[in-house]
Amino acid sequence: MKNDTKLNLENMAIKILGIETLETRHSDELDFHELAVWKINELIEAAYNAGKESLTSSQR
Secondary structure (H helix, E strand, C coil): CCHHHHHHHHHHHHHHHCCCCCCCCCCHHHHCCCCCHHHHHHHHHHHHHHHHHHHHHHCC
16 A cells, blocks of 8 residues: 555544554554444545545546
8 A cells, every 4th residue: 555545544544533543553452442333434435535536636
C-alpha cells in the first residue's frame, strides 16, 4: 500500500473512529478497540469515496 494511502486511512481512523494510530503497538489495550457498527460503516464510506475521488481526479 502506498504511503499516502496509508496516511489517508490513518487520518480517517483518527477522525471517524477516534483511534490514535493504525500501527501495531503490541498491547491489547492499545491495539483492540470496541467500535459501533455505524462508525465502521462511516469509515468504509469515507474510504470508498476517497478512492472514487482519487480515480476521478487521476482520469482528468
